[in-house]
Amino acid sequence: MSTTADATTRGSATLEVTPRPEAPRPSGLVYLGLAGLAVLAFILFWATRDSGDILLIPLGFVTLWAPLYPVIGLAVMLLTLLVCYRARIGTMGGFGALAFITMSYWAGSTVNFTLLEIPSRWSNVEPRLRAFLDPNWSYIWTVRDQWLITISMAVVATLIGCAIGLVLAMLASPVSSPNKGVSQAIKAVNSVVRSIPDVGWALLFVAFIGGTAHGLGPMAGVLALLMFNIGIVAKLLSETIDSVNPGPVEAADAAGANLTQRNRLAILPQVLPGFVSYGLYVFELNIRASAALGIVGVGGIGSAMMLQLNRFAFENVAAILIALILVVLLVDMFSMYIRRKLL
Amino acid sequence: MITFENIDVVYPNGYKGLSNVNLQINKGEFVAIVGLSGAGKSTLIRTVNGLVPFTSGTLRVGDEVVDPRSKAKLRRLRSRVGMIFQSFNLVTRVSVLNNVLVGRSAETPTWRSLLGWYRAEDKELAFQSLERVGIVDKAYMRASSLSGGQQQRVAIARVLAQDPEVILADEPVASLDPPTAHKVMRDLRRIQQELGITTIVNMHHLDLARSYADRIIGMRAGEVVFDGPVEEATDAVIEEVYQRSLTAEDIVAGDAVPGRAVPGRAVPAAKLQD
Amino acid sequence: MSTRKINAGPGSTSRPEHQRPAQNSEAGQPRFAPDALDRRPVRPSRLGYNAGMLVVGILFIAAIYGTGMDVRALLDLPASIIQYGQLMASGVFQIPEETVAGYWSQSFDAMFESVAIAWVGTMVGALFSLPLGFMAARNMSPLPVYVMVRFILSVIRAVPEIIFAIAIMLPLFGFGSGGGGALAGAMALGISSIGTLSKLISEAIEAVDGGPLESSRASGSNHLQLIRWAVLPQVMPEVIAIWLYRFEVNIRASAILGVLGAGGIGSLLSTVFGARDWDRIGIVLVVIILVTMVVDQISAFIRHRVIHGPTVRNGGGEPQEDDDDGAPSPGPVSGSHSDTSVEQDPAPKSARAAAGL
Numbered sequence: 001m002s003t004t005a006d007a008t009t010r011g012s013a014t015l016e017v018t019p020r021p022e023a024p025r026p027s028g029l030v031y032l033g034l035a036g037l038a039v040l041a042f043i044l045f046w047a048t049r050d051s052g053d054i055l056l057i058p059l060g061f062v063t064l065w066a067p068l069y070p071v072i073g074l075a076v077m078l079l080t081l082l083v084c085y086r087a088r089i090g091t092m093g094g095f096g097a098l099a100f101i102t103m104s105y106w107a108g109s110t111v112n113f114t115l116l117e118i119p120s121r122w123s124n125v126e127p128r129l130r131a132f133l134d135p136n137w138s139y140i141w142t143v144r145d146q147w148l149i150t151i152s153m154a155v156v157a158t159l160i161g162c163a164i165g166l167v168l169a170m171l172a173s174p175v176s177s178p179n180k181g182v183s184q185a186i187k188a189v190n191s192v193v194r195s196i197p198d199v200g201w202a203l204l205f206v207a208f209i210g211g212t213a214h215g216l217g218p219m220a221g222v223l224a225l226l227m228f229n230i231g232i233v234a235k236l237l238s239e240t241i242d243s244v245n246p247g248p249v250e251a252a253d254a255a256g257a258n259l260t261q262r263n264r265l266a267i268l269p270q271v272l273p274g275f276v277s278y279g280l281y282v283f284e285l286n287i288r289a290s291a292a293l294g295i296v297g298v299g300g301i302g303s304a305m306m307l308q309l310n311r312f313a314f315e316n317v318a319a320i321l322i323a324l325i326l327v328v329l330l331v332d333m334f335s336m337y338i339r340r341k342l343l
Numbered sequence: 344m345i346t347f348e349n350i351d352v353v354y355p356n357g358y359k360g361l362s363n364v365n366l367q368i369n370k371g372e373f374v375a376i377v378g379l380s381g382a383g384k385s386t387l388i389r390t391v392n393g394l395v396p397f398t399s400g401t402l403r404v405g406d407e408v409v410d411p412r413s414k415a416k417l418r419r420l421r422s423r424v425g426m427i428f429q430s431f432n433l434v435t436r437v438s439v440l441n442n443v444l445v446g447r448s449a450e451t452p453t454w455r456s457l458l459g460w461y462r463a464e465d466k467e468l469a470f471q472s473l474e475r476v477g478i479v480d481k482a483y484m485r486a487s488s489l490s491g492g493q494q495q496r497v498a499i500a501r502v503l504a505q506d507p508e509v510i511l512a513d514e515p516v517a518s519l520d521p522p523t524a525h526k527v528m529r530d531l532r533r534i535q536q537e538l539g540i541t542t543i544v545n546m547h548h549l550d551l552a553r554s555y556a557d558r559i560i561g562m563r564a565g566e567v568v569f570d571g572p573v574e575e576a577t578d579a580v581i582e583e584v585y586q587r588s589l590t591a592e593d594i595v596a597g598d599a600v601p602g603r604a605v606p607g608r609a610v611p612a613a614k615l616q617d
Numbered sequence: 618m619s620t621r622k623i624n625a626g627p628g629s630t631s632r633p634e635h636q637r638p639a640q641n642s643e644a645g646q647p648r649f650a651p652d653a654l655d656r657r658p659v660r661p662s663r664l665g666y667n668a669g670m671l672v673v674g675i676l677f678i679a680a681i682y683g684t685g686m687d688v689r690a691l692l693d694l695p696a697s698i699i700q701y702g703q704l705m706a707s708g709v710f711q712i713p714e715e716t717v718a719g720y721w722s723q724s725f726d727a728m729f730e731s732v733a734i735a736w737v738g739t740m741v742g743a744l745f746s747l748p749l750g751f752m753a754a755r756n757m758s759p760l761p762v763y764v765m766v767r768f769i770l771s772v773i774r775a776v777p778e779i780i781f782a783i784a785i786m787l788p789l790f791g792f793g794s795g796g797g798g799a800l801a802g803a804m805a806l807g808i809s810s811i812g813t814l815s816k817l818i819s820e821a822i823e824a825v826d827g828g829p830l831e832s833s834r835a836s837g838s839n840h841l842q843l844i845r846w847a848v849l850p851q852v853m854p855e856v857i858a859i860w861l862y863r864f865e866v867n868i869r870a871s872a873i874l875g876v877l878g879a880g881g882i883g884s885l886l887s888t889v890f891g892a893r894d895w896d897r898i899g900i901v902l903v904v905i906i907l908v909t910m911v912v913d914q915i916s917a918f919i920r921h922r923v924i925h926g927p928t929v930r931n932g933g934g935e936p937q938e939d940d941d942d943g944a945p946s947p948g949p950v951s952g953s954h955s956d957t958s959v960e961q962d963p964a965p966k967s968a969r970a971a972a973g974l
Contacts, residue, residue: 092922096919103736104736104737104740106733107732107733107734107736107737107740108733108737110729110730110733110734110799111730111733111734111737111799111800111802111803111880112797112799112800113737113800113803114800117790117797118789121788121789121790121791122789124788124789125785125788125789128783128784128785128788129784129785132784148683149683149684149685151680151683152679152680152681152682152683152684153680153684153686155676155677155680155683156677156680156681156684156686159673159677159680191910191913192906192910194909195869195905195906195909195910195913196902196905196906196909197868197869197870197872197873197882197883197905198869198872198873199872199873199875199876199883199886200872200886200902200905203886203887203890204902206890207701207890207893207898208694208697208698208701209690209691209693209694209697210690216686216687216690218684218685218686219684219686219687219688219690219691221684222684222686223694247428247430247431247432247433248432248433248434248445250394250428250432251426251428251432251433251445251498251501252445252448253394253421254392254394254421254424254425254426254511255421255422255425255426255445255446255448255449255501255502255505256418256419256420256421256422256448256449256505257418257445257448257449257456258418258448258453260453260456260457261448261451261453261456261457262448264456264457265434265441265445265448265456266434266445269434269436269437270434270436272436273436288777291777291779292777292779292873293873295779295873295876295877296876296887296890299684309783317783318784321780321783321784324777324780325772325775325776325780328775328776328777329771329775332771332774332775470657474657479656479657479658480656480657480658481658482657482658483658483660483661
């Protein structure tokens, strides 16, 4: 915001010393184009609507009708554009606001967003919530083996995943990779690995080598978590390496170190704190994920929970879930302790 | 002996770093390069060990012709040429000893570097280097816990651990206070005399250059505009190099030299030996 | 190489000729007589470090036994990857006649539904996270509120989203793509996003530059004016970046909820894997990768644009030094260096949000 106007006092406003700068006005033409986009979006909403609600506009001689929700959407879009224009927000800002509303409308209609049905369906939730308040604690002890498997999977996947992630991060960051091609290739592969969700990996490996039914669930689970971890660690760590202090790297180069030595001696010590905390963080994620992945048959506590859920034994499910919250809290505290201790 | 023959450096963005530099630096010489910032001092120093590849000309270090395209040859060259930086460039999170051992990289197998299991003789050499700069008692401390002057001495020890023929120093004292700057320069001078290492130092403090160097090279806009013994580098000559009159910023003052502009060596060699 | 003599300079004549220790039997002998100052320090004990490494090693081996995983299964893995990989590839590259085109459009629909679930979830989370973020920022709220909100947030963060989904949202909104499952998934993601989003936002607010705060207090603005004119302009770019990161995370997280019956790509994944229909599995995976990467690219572009402004490409004009604050974050990554790391990209910190910290 320009405050140069303050320079001229109120009394001397008539003197016209310097012309006051105008706040830059966004181009009206572009905003007209944005309004056109809004209308296009409206037509799209209309064409893809699933609700039959109709807005009737009686004009005396003829009654116009329009689908209710798209009209509301159009009104909101045009209003926003007007507000943006009046507030002299640049065209990129106006476009962003429009895109945001369009996206939200589309997402809301795709998931059939409504909160009106909550009161009528509340009765479904009540028994489960009651079960949560009165979990079957004795059940916890019977699934201790499953807990052990879950935590072990998390440990193994974390350690191996961090080791592989470290190597990949070194290859992926242009600071530490042998050449640009390698760095680009690893980054591309990594973004493919990262784009498949953890449950996708779990399903893949269960299909590849067999699930709990064949006693191979944990192997599949560890491999799935491994892919999940490699993606995260490689991405976060390579970004950390990008911002490393280049001085020691140059010094190692000047001392005649080769690439591996340089990365080990000048880069690794600098990113080590980050590496450790990414490892701890990934471990937390793994505990949650390995519990969740049990649902698709990789063994561990998730499998036990799914079994109880299918039997509608909510007291047992509740016991597992509450224990899961406690375990996650414990792991969180543990990693906080380690972080404080090490860094 | 280092010889530059018609060396040109053009950066990828088209900026001309050096143009047609011809120089001969003799074995065991202590050379100071002076010039305003952007004059090409850093570029000149970095061409010697290939950190900045030159684009045309011939450069010899000792008997070897420098080839900036061959990575293996460059590594071999760099193992013989040590370099000291303005910002020390230590890995601050590891111990002083490990920082010094970085200087042994070229002679250490990669697997040893990876595991951090250095040979006893490499460690011995690192200790001796630390002893030479007088901070061996800090060997197991983290580099970050040292003062600036101590860090720069660790950097010198790292270079000594390389057992170099040539030491390049890029503004080694620019981020130190005057007394510390003098101490570090005295160390460098002493080491150069004791071990007979060719030393090339960039500086913008004229009095330091005159106090410690044998020979001064003046640079402007990527060209060598003055080259001669310290005695010839009078104020008038340097003003010609800088294209402006000398100011208080061109000197560091401090303990070794009472004032500036004493042509010739202000500190007798005996004093340098400590 | 090692035979070269390099130290025969003028100054070294008075001293014992230095030789490379590799060839010297008395390698331990220093080059000059040590005095008291030069005494070498004793190597400090590395007991703690070694013990720590040992514990990690033992833990690792114990955990391998603990999982009870059959390592022999790995031997068959390459073969089955090749076998099934070929099946999937043939599914992806077959000519898209009518049924196959149907598979593709079904996959895209499911993936778009996942994106919609993630968007609504992020919106719900964002809606709550801004006020909660202010309440959880030490410099913006009174101590009792701060402690309370922080506690609630850490409880929310400890609850995995599947718990919200199973316990509340799925029974509340119904199962399946058509029957409200998508909304249930979105709400579960939204509630569980609140914890992380609010925490990251509160850290961003705590890192705000105090100068503008002080000057608006000095000019007599009330609390809301202060937030609107001194705090929001500073934190908004980072807040938007945090929201967008969470959106990316939520897309991935929606998959596991889908397996539980919340619609989207997860439901489709569990269907096609249940049927072992490798053609369709290949198609679904390709669609996932394509859509996720495109969304990530767009989101990264917007984040960059929002944080660094329209013109500045790199390095950023925004003075957002946001290292060394926020206790549980990875802490001093490289912040201890004297000069060179002054301009740090804010990305690494927000990147931790990417994975849902």
